[in-house]
Amino acid sequence: KQEVTQIPAALSVPEGENLVLNCSFTDSAIYNLQWFRQDPGKGLTSLLLIQSSQREQTSGRLNASLDKSSGRSTLYIAASQPGDSATYLCAAILDRGSTLGRLYFGRGTQLTVWP
Amino acid sequence: NAGVMQNPRHLVRRRGQEARLRCSPMKGHSHVYWYRQLPEEGLKFMVYLQKENIIDESGMPKERFSAEFPKEGPSILRIQQVVRGDSAAYFCASSPRVDRSTDTQYFGPGTRLTVL
Numbered sequence: 001k002q003e004v005t006q007i008p009a010a011l012s013v014p015e016g017e018n019l020v021l022n023c024s025f026t027d028s029a030i031y032n033l034q035w036f037r038q039d040p041g042k043g044l045t046s047l048l049l050i051q052s053s054q055r056e057q058t059s060g061r062l063n064a065s066l067d068k069s070s071g072r073s074t075l076y077i078a079a080s081q082p083g084d085s086a087t088y089l090c091a092a093i094l095d096r097g098s099t100l101g102r103l104y105f106g107r108g109t110q111l112t113v114w115p
Numbered sequence: 116n117a118g119v120m121q122n123p124r125h126l127v128r129r130r131g132q133e134a135r136l137r138c139s140p141m142k143g144h145s146h147v148y149w150y151r152q153l154p155e156e157g158l159k160f161m162v163y164l165q166k167e168n169i170i171d172e173s174g175m176p177k178e179r180f181s182a183e184f185p186k187e188g189p190s191i192l193r194i195q196q197v198v199r200g201d202s203a204a205y206f207c208a209s210s211p212r213v214d215r216s217t218d219t220q221y222f223g224p225g226t227r228l229t230v231l
Binding site for chain 2: 004034036041042043044045046049089091101102103104105106107108
């Protein structure tokens with residue numbers, strides 16, 4: 001069974017800081033890993049998807065890395081802004097036919113960026 | 116192209132009543148997933164459906180819960196005889212399933228179910 005853990009559970013920083021959010025998973029047979037953003041009372045927005053053959057993906061101020069061998073992914077947020085305040089979730093899809101399509105989520109990191 | 120639509124956004128039921136949650140996937144998407152987010156917990160997979168087929172329902176409770184995705188119309192998650200422990204946010208996601216290595220799942224805004 002895949003277990004996904006995110007550290008820290010909560011993070012509060014002043015505007016402008018560079019941030020690192022961590023995600024670890026127990027089953028290295030992942031097919032891809034996604035990072036999502038969830039705003040209070042709303043759905044999830046996909047930020048980045050890293051395929052198992054890739055090591056990182058970048059989008060604007062966001063960079064996500066993946067190390068399958070150590071079971072870790074990291075989301076790096078550069079020059080944080082108050083608008084980045086949200087809960088960040090990582091989720092993995094296993095490379096197993098029986099669980100095709102199923103996303104395994106961590107509990108998230110609740111980020112607050114204050115002006 | 117409208118995103119994934121879910122309705123109702125909020126649903127209040129008394130214990131023992133039935134809850135029906137609807138999900139309309141993005142246009143062109145034929146794969147639907149349902150997830151549940153209990154208070155203070157992460158999202159948990161419930162069921163994965165294609166049009167007229169249940170592909171994986173291993174995350175769904177064995178009793179009182181059912182899901183369908185008919186040829187026409189939205190996907191429905193049905194909870195019979197609701198109990199307080201069913202109070203949660205229920206999210207639907209869809210994908211085109213063209214290439215599972217690159218497909219992302221697009222999530223709806225969720226339905227927040229409160230059982231009194």
